[in-house]
Amino acid sequence: MKDLLTKINNTATQKYGAQYAEARAQKLYKTMLTLKEERVEAAKQGIENGVALRVLVNGAWGFASVGSFDSAILEGAVSDACRMAKLASERLKTPIKLADAKVVNDRVISKPKKNPSDIQMEDKIKTALAVNKTSLGFDKRIKSCSIDYLDLTGSSFFVNSEGTCVEQDKLYVWARITASAVNEGVFTFSREEIGSTTGYELFDEQNPESLGVKVAKRAIEQLNAKSPKGGKFPVVLGPNVVGVFVHEAFGHLAEADLALSGGVLASNFGKKIGSDLVTFYDDGTIEGAFGAFKYDDEGVASHKTLLIKDGVVTGLMHNRETAQKFNAEPTGNARAEDFRVEPIIRMRCTYMAPRDQTFEELIEDVKSGYYFKSFRGGQANLDGTFQVGIQEGYEIVNGEIGAPVRNASISGNTLETLHHVSGVGKDFLLDPGRCGKGQTAFISDGGPHIKINEVVVGGSA
Amino acid sequence: MAVLEKNTMISLAENAVNAALKKGAQEAEAYVYEGQATNIGIELGQISKTNRIIDRGLGIRVVANKAIGFAYTNIVDDAKAVESAVSSALSAAKASKPDPDWNGLPQKKPYSSTEKTFDQKIVALSSEDLVNIASTMLDAAGQVDKRVFPIEGGVGSAYISNAIANSNGITGFDRGTVIECSLATLAKEGGSVTPVCFEFNAARNYNLDPVWVGKEAAKLAVSALKTKSVETKSGKVILTQFALQDLLSYTLVNAIRADSVQRDQSPFKGKIGEKVASENLTIYDDGLFAGGLRTSVFDGEGVPHQKTAVIEKGVLRNFLYDNYSAKKEGKESTGNASRAGYLSTPSIDTTNFHIMPGNKTSDEMLSEVDDGLIVYYLQGAHSSNPVSGEFSVVATPAWKIKNGKITHCSRGVMLAGNIFELLKNVSVVGSNERQMGSMIAPWIEVENVRVIGK
Numbered sequence: 001m002k003d004l005l006t007k008i009n010n011t012a013t014q015k016y017g018a019q020y021a022e023a024r025a026q027k028l029y030k031t032m033l034t035l036k037e038e039r040v041e042a043a044k045q046g047i048e049n050g051v052a053l054r055v056l057v058n059g060a061w062g063f064a065s066v067g068s069f070d071s072a073i074l075e076g077a078v079s080d081a082c083r084m085a086k087l088a089s090e091r092l093k094t095p096i097k098l099a100d101a102k103v104v105n106d107r108v109i110s111k112p113k114k115n116p117s118d119i120q121m122e123d124k125i126k127t128a129l130a131v132n133k134t135s136l137g138f139d140k141r142i143k144s145c146s147i148d149y150l151d152l153t154g155s156s157f158f159v160n161s162e163g164t165c166v167e168q169d170k171l172y173v174w175a176r177i178t179a180s181a182v183n184e185g186v187f188t189f190s191r192e193e194i195g196s197t198t199g200y201e202l203f204d205e206q207n208p209e210s211l212g213v214k215v216a217k218r219a220i221e222q223l224n225a226k227s228p229k230g231g232k233f234p235v236v237l238g239p240n241v242v243g244v245f246v247h248e249a250f251g252h253l254a255e256a257d258l259a260l261s262g263g264v265l266a267s268n269f270g271k272k273i274g275s276d277l278v279t280f281y282d283d284g285t286i287e288g289a290f291g292a293f294k295y296d297d298e299g300v301a302s303h304k305t306l307l308i309k310d311g312v313v314t315g316l317m318h319n320r321e322t323a324q325k326f327n328a329e330p331t332g333n334a335r336a337e338d339f340r341v342e343p344i345i346r347m348r349c350t351y352m353a354p355r356d357q358t359f360e361e362l363i364e365d366v367k368s369g370y371y372f373k374s375f376r377g378g379q380a381n382l383d384g385t386f387q388v389g390i391q392e393g394y395e396i397v398n399g400e401i402g403a404p405v406r407n408a409s410i411s412g413n414t415l416e417t418l419h420h421v422s423g424v425g426k427d428f429l430l431d432p433g434r435c436g437k438g439q440t441a442f443i444s445d446g447g448p449h450i451k452i453n454e455v456v457v458g459g460s461a
Numbered sequence: 462m463a464v465l466e467k468n469t470m471i472s473l474a475e476n477a478v479n480a481a482l483k484k485g486a487q488e489a490e491a492y493v494y495e496g497q498a499t500n501i502g503i504e505l506g507q508i509s510k511t512n513r514i515i516d517r518g519l520g521i522r523v524v525a526n527k528a529i530g531f532a533y534t535n536i537v538d539d540a541k542a543v544e545s546a547v548s549s550a551l552s553a554a555k556a557s558k559p560d561p562d563w564n565g566l567p568q569k570k571p572y573s574s575t576e577k578t579f580d581q582k583i584v585a586l587s588s589e590d591l592v593n594i595a596s597t598m599l600d601a602a603g604q605v606d607k608r609v610f611p612i613e614g615g616v617g618s619a620y621i622s623n624a625i626a627n628s629n630g631i632t633g634f635d636r637g638t639v640i641e642c643s644l645a646t647l648a649k650e651g652g653s654v655t656p657v658c659f660e661f662n663a664a665r666n667y668n669l670d671p672v673w674v675g676k677e678a679a680k681l682a683v684s685a686l687k688t689k690s691v692e693t694k695s696g697k698v699i700l701t702q703f704a705l706q707d708l709l710s711y712t713l714v715n716a717i718r719a720d721s722v723q724r725d726q727s728p729f730k731g732k733i734g735e736k737v738a739s740e741n742l743t744i745y746d747d748g749l750f751a752g753g754l755r756t757s758v759f760d761g762e763g764v765p766h767q768k769t770a771v772i773e774k775g776v777l778r779n780f781l782y783d784n785y786s787a788k789k790e791g792k793e794s795t796g797n798a799s800r801a802g803y804l805s806t807p808s809i810d811t812t813n814f815h816i817m818p819g820n821k822t823s824d825e826m827l828s829e830v831d832d833g834l835i836v837y838y839l840q841g842a843h844s845s846n847p848v849s850g851e852f853s854v855v856a857t858p859a860w861k862i863k864n865g866k867i868t869h870c871s872r873g874v875m876l877a878g879n880i881f882e883l884l885k886n887v888s889v890v891g892s893n894e895r896q897m898g899s900m901i902a903p904w905i906e907v908e909n910v911r912v913i914g915k
Contacts, residue, residue, distance in 0.1 A: 034806075036724065037724065039558075039560055039562070040528070040529070040557045040558045040560070041529070041560075041806070042522075042529055042530075042531050042806040043528075043529070043530050043531065043553035043554065043556060043557040044530075044531040044532065044533070044553060044805075044806065045531075045532045045549040045550070045552075045553050046532060046533040046534065046546075046804065047533070047534045047535065047536070047542070047545075047546070048535050049535060049536055050535060059509075060508075060509050060510070060511070061502075061509060061510045061511065062511050062512070063510070063511065063512035063513070064512065064513045064514070064515075065512070065513075065514045065515065065516070066462070066515050067515070067516060067517055067518070067535040067536065068536075068538075073462065076462065077462075077513070077515075080513045081511075081512075081513065083588070084499075084511035084512075084513065084588045085511055087511070087588055087589060087592055088501065088508050088509060088510065088511045088592060091507070091508050091592070091596060092507055092508070092509060093506075093507050094505075094507065096509055120556065121552070121553060121556035121557075122556045125556060125557060125558065129558075143724065143725035143726070144724040144725060144726055180724075180725070180726050180848050182725050185728075186849070187726070187728060187846070187848035187849035188846070188848065188849065189846055189847060189848045189849070227851075230693070230875070230877060230911070230913040231693070231913070257504075260505055261504075261505060261610075261612035261613065261647075262610050262612055262647045262649060262654055263654075264654055267652065340514055340516055341514075342510070342512065375844075376844040376846075377841065377843045377844030378841070378844065379840045379841045379843070379844075380840070381656045381657055381840060381857050382612075382647060382654065382656065382657050383647070383654045383655060383656045383657075383857075383872070384654075385656060385840065385855055385857055385872060385873055386840075387840045387841030387844070387854065387855040387875075388841070388844070389841055389843075389844020389845070389853065406846075406851070407846050407849070407851040407852075407853060408853065409841060409844060409853035409854075409875075409877075411840075411841070411855045411873065411875055412873065413873065456873070456875065456913065458853035458854075458855075458875040458877050458913055
């Protein structure tokens with residue numbers, strides 16, 4: 001494979017005048033299951049083989065992707081990529097340049113205790129059924145329960161015209177469980193995701209029965225929940241909500257491509273945008289985490305990147321192109337979902353660093369507010385507007401956790417909200433997730449419990 | 462790389478079905494997909510990226526003892542790879558559990574023809590042509606206002622074809638083209654940055670207006686620069702197609718899928734024939750709509766596409782079915798089995814979800830609002846409760862309407878409520894319909910929406 005990819009890169013640089021060329025090949029195997037109410041809707045297996053070629057010609061990118069390892073087909077694709085890049089380059093005002101990257105030759109081998117490709121399909125179905133059964137059996141008001149399971153194994157090769165050559169094993173295990181409950185015209189919905197890059201042993205750490213109960217219990221509890229009052233309130237957020245808040249409200253703004261696109265962080269670099277308690281990282285080096293990997297899809301080693309320290313913006317997430325523009329080091333954030341697409345700047349494991357408070361200390365002086373424990377979804381805009389929907393929340397009344405609330409959301413502007421962070425817990429949790437930015441990336445996010453003095457809570461009451 | 466011909470595609474599918482039957486499957490279905498796309502990308506105000514993506518593959522679904530197995534491969538030029546996908550599908554079926562509700566793959570039915578889904582002009586476009594379109598769009602945006610910054614966008618053309626065969630004798634082939642251009646902009650003044658504003662054109666035939674796209678994307682951003690707050694209260698809101706699509710696709714679409722209904726995940730269960738929405742609202746799912754972005758001859762199971770009444774004058778008429786959910790109720794599929802290319806088994810989705818236009822122009826709609834908001838983009842609609850329809854979203858941004866005129870922009874305004882209540886409060890339906898992904902819709906005005914100002 002190395003020889004084939006090197007040959008294609010040489011064609012780009014020697015025959016078509018590319019200043020840089022990279023070739024990324026993948027051989028991936030996927031197993032997927034969908035179960036609904038103890039019915040196996042589909043047991044699926046798939047193979048995806050292909051090559052992505054990217055070239056820089058006169059400062060413009062050309063990219064081509066084909067599902068083939070055939071040398072003649074790849075030669076044709078690289079010629080297309082170079083020709084199109086050259087064409088685009090004719091109108092460039094600012095040619096693209098790349099920051100220097102260390103030349104690496106490495107082979108990354110994953111060492112799962114239980115390799116998902118060694119586990120029989122029957123056993124995977126059994127595990128999923130166990131989750132399904134416990135969830136449906138938890139309460140007769142649970143009306144539906146779906147499981148989506150995915151494991152992905154295989155390897156990827158990255159070779160560029162600078163001499164870097166990396167072969168990495170790929171291994172992901174992921175599952176999403178959803179349940180819905182109905183009672184007296186009230187519909188509720190609950191979701192849980194698990195994921196890991198270690199191996200199928202994930203299901204030893206997170207046993208299927210307790211997962212099923214967790215999802216079902218939340219859906220049932222929501223049946224008696226009320227809508228929150230809309231308006232400004234103090235809130236305490238659990239690690240799961242903090243994670244998505246850090247990811248959505250701040251993380252995307254710290255992706256250097258979005259910062260360059262006019263995001264609010266570009267003009268706030270080195271400035272204090274949050275309270276002293278706010279320290280955020282994007283870390284690709286946490287072993288086994290869903291968002292971790294050794295080398296990114298530009299062959300750059302994954303870093304632990306400090307984004308905010310004590311409220312001051314200190315770093316951004318870069319690929320080689322943005323690192324050059326900011327005169328910074330590439331951080332290993334260039335990721336491509338598969339061979340069909342180009343690498344773009346993506347998060348890895350994004351989290352808030354813990355401090356020293358207990359949960360009791362965080363809620364004790366909240367007279368009237370909310371505790372939001374688990375999120376349903378989140379989104380952000382370049383101007384710093386964020387929204388996080390909540391799937392599990394409670395009132396806080398006079399420093400005590402009160403009645404459950406449903407369908408709440410929080411929103412605000414990141415640059416205002418981070419100043420309102422007034423308490424940070426000493427606990428820490430990282431959750432797996434998937435992030436969409438045109439492509440899907442497997443990520444992790446999390447942090448401790450935190451308190452925010454003031455945030456807009458949306459509700460229908 | 463030349464595209465695969467009709468005969469090649471069909472025989473790939475038929476051969477896979479025959480191989481599966483030979484290996485012991487009771488039923489089999491193969492779906493072959495090819496997509497060839499060329500894109501010119503705009504980043505940071507300039508054309509700096511190009512790509513050419515060729516994706517092909519075959520997905521095979523087999524049934525053995527009422528258990529379903531599925532496998533796919535993206536290597537279709539090697540008979541061994543296809544053979545091994547067939548074996549994988551069978552081994553998956555054997556590992557799986559029988560489904561007592563399984564009632565066979567669909568039977569063969571005659572296909573209707575479609576209009577305006579393939580345009581040779583799109584296939585013939587050169588990369589140079591696409592670069593020129595991108596450049597025209599960028600220039601148009603730049604001429605609107607100095608404060609506008611085009612952040613990303615592009616121009617893309619694609620050729621897509623698919624073939625299907627099953628063991629009940631279904632064979633089908635369809636091909637189509639799509640061309641699109643889009644631009645996302647924001648405006649900056651002093652330290653103030655607007656939210657991202659976006660416009661696009663997408664069509665099956667070569668019918669683009671890149672100048673309009675560039676200008677509109679830029680104008681919206683400029684109009685979002687000066688902002689003022691709005692008060693918290695319930696009132697009139699005009700939802701443009703962007704906002705409507707966001708709100709409906711996570712809630713209403715879920716509620717009319719037959720599988721949601723069968724699984725107690727729809728508030729519409731048992732309500733066929735009942736009034737569920739304002740009588741101003743009529744919605745069809747129309748897989749044959751001329752030039753529709755989701756128009757094709759057959760669905761993901763080879764069932765003919767059709768036009769299905771979903772809501773007529775506020776009355777719920779039909780749910781959307783694939784073959785499995787239909788047979789469960791002794792009905793016929795409505796041709797709503799959808800596939801993500803060759804990678805997935807079919808699942809129920811809308812084709813062209815057509816909200817029928819009314820007779821008020823957009824200007825008339827605006828002029829008749831004394832006090833309200835118009836919302837283009839929403840944030841957080843995907844965090845709506847898909848079962849109950851409750852939502853709590855941010856308008857990014859909203860524009861205030863006072864005495865029939867748009868007065869100012871407001872950021873961070875939240876809208877909250879329940880989509881099924883909202884459908885009952887639709888007071889005006891515009892005549893300005895346009896296509897947006899799987900939706901074809903005009904603007905709609907809704908009364909009594911909870912607005913949480915800042």
